[in-house]
Amino acid sequence: MRSLFRVLAVSLLLLPAAFGWGREGHRLIASLAALHLNARAQAEIARLLQPGETLESIASWADEIRPQRKETSTWHYINLPVASPHGPWQPFCPASGCVVRIVSEMQARLADRTQPAAARAEALKFLVHFTADLHQPLHAGDRGDRGGNDLPVVFRNRPTNLHSLWDTPLVERAAAQPGFRQRLFRKAGFFERRRLQQGTPAGWAWQAHDVSRDAAYAPLPAARPAVLGDDYVRTAAPAVELQLRRAGLRLARLLNDSLGR
Numbered sequence: 001m002r003s004l005f006r007v008l009a010v011s012l013l014l015l016p017a018a019f020g021w022g023r024e025g026h027r028l029i030a031s032l033a034a035l036h037l038n039a040r041a042q043a044e045i046a047r048l049l050q051p052g053e054t055l056e057s058i059a060s061w062a063d064e065i066r067p068q069r070k071e072t073s074t075w076h077y078i079n080l081p082v083a084s085p086h087g088p089w090q091p092f093c094p095a096s097g098c099v100v101r102i103v104s105e106m107q108a109r110l111a112d113r114t115q116p117a118a119a120r121a122e123a124l125k126f127l128v129h130f131t132a133d134l135h136q137p138l139h140a141g142d143r144g145d146r147g148g149n150d151l152p153v154v155f156r157n158r159p160t161n162l163h164s165l166w167d168t169p170l171v172e173r174a175a176a177q178p179g180f181r182q183r184l185f186r187k188a189g190f191f192e193r194r195r196l197q198q199g200t201p202a203g204w205a206w207q208a209h210d211v212s213r214d215a216a217y218a219p220l221p222a223a224r225p226a227v228l229g230d231d232y233v234r235t236a237a238p239a240v241e242l243q244l245r246r247a248g249l250r251l252a253r254l255l256n257d258s259l260g261r
Contacts, residue, residue, distance in 0.1 A: 021136050022168030024175065025244065026059035029132040032185060032248025033255065036193075041260035048121040055128055062129035075102040075126075076133045078205055079142035082213040086206045099134045103127065103201040103254075111258035124255075131201075131254060135247035137239065138163045140205045141212025148216065152225040159225070166216060166236075173233050174240045184241065188249055196246050197253040204250065208243065215239035 021029070034055045037045070049058065066072055078089060078098040089100050097105075109115055109123035133139045138147040145151045148162030155165055174180060188196070199207075219235045220226045 021132055021171060021244075023060050024168065025136070025171040026063075026129065026132050027056050028171070028175070028184065028244055029135075029247045029251060030055040030059040030128055032245070033128070033251035035185060036188060036249060036252035036256075038256050038260040041256050041258075044259040045124065045255070048117060048124055058125045059128055059132065061125045071096065072126075074098055075130060077139040077147060079147060080140055080205065080209040082141045082143050082209065082217055084209075086209075089202050089205060099130050099139060100201045100205050103130050103134055106130065107254050107258050110255075127254060127258075128251060131251040132247050134201060134204055135208055135243045135250075136166060137208050137212035137216050137243060138166050140208035141210075141216065143217055147212075151220075153220075154225050154227045156229065162216065162220075162226070165228070166240075170233060170236050170240050171244070174237045174244075177237065180241065184245060184248075193249060193253075196249045199250075204246070207246075211239050211243060 034042075045055065062072065062076070066076075074094050074096045076099055078092055078100050080089065080092050089098075092098070093101055106123045106127040110120050110127055112120070115123075141147065143151075146163070148166065149164075151162040153160055153162050153165055155169060160169075215236050216239075219232055220228075
């Protein structure tokens with residue numbers, strides 16, 4: 001066990017700060033949003049993006065440029081303590097910005113047709129990415145471990161951390177389940193849109209905070225490193241699917257509100 005802790009310690013030091021949903025999660029959310037855009041929003045997005053670009057292809061752009069755009073590093077998350085009740089989010093948002101503030105700012109910039117096209121295109125790329133990040137539970141909930149980045153786990157005999165596990169492996173395993181894509185990509189009806197698309201980025205962050213508390217942290221065993229297997233995956237899968245669905249439909253609402261009127 002001591003040697004396993006040493007391996008985990010080295011692995012965690014070598015890992016970069018984990019990003020919100022891996023490429024697969026961001027692509028799924030963007031694809032779902034694209035299905036729910038109105039014609040005006042579709043046309044404006046096509047005008048702002050470069051030929052050949054789509055919402056899916058630019059969904060991870062904000063992660064790709066993060067090393068060159070150091071000022072964006074805190075824009076991907078907000079660390080809301082899992083034990084905190086819902087309330088003001090501002091005390092948990094650093095001066096450099098956080099995902100709640102940036103989603104609203106990028107939506108406003110995208111909607112402002114007096115802005116240069118290049119600035120609006122960049123805002124579009126940021127909005128697509130950060131709306132998805134806002135729904136990754138460990139980009140909203142935190143237990144003093146940087147949203148699970150500092151919490152070592154072993155998943156299927158491989159060392160990682162809780163945040164990275166939620167970024168990619170859990171999404172990939174959920175996506176591999178029978179019926180997942182049919183459920184995720186079904187066209188939302190009036191009542192589902194009314195239920196899931198309402199609210200604000202701040203409310204969505206607190207909702208993701210609750211998912212992190214109940215689905216990410218609560219099922220963890222007490223031992224460290226936390227050794228996780230199929231039972232944890234089965235517990236987490238419904239929450240992963242729900243957060244992807246929420247993110248896609250809410251991104252569509254933000255884009256339609258900004259571009260489709």
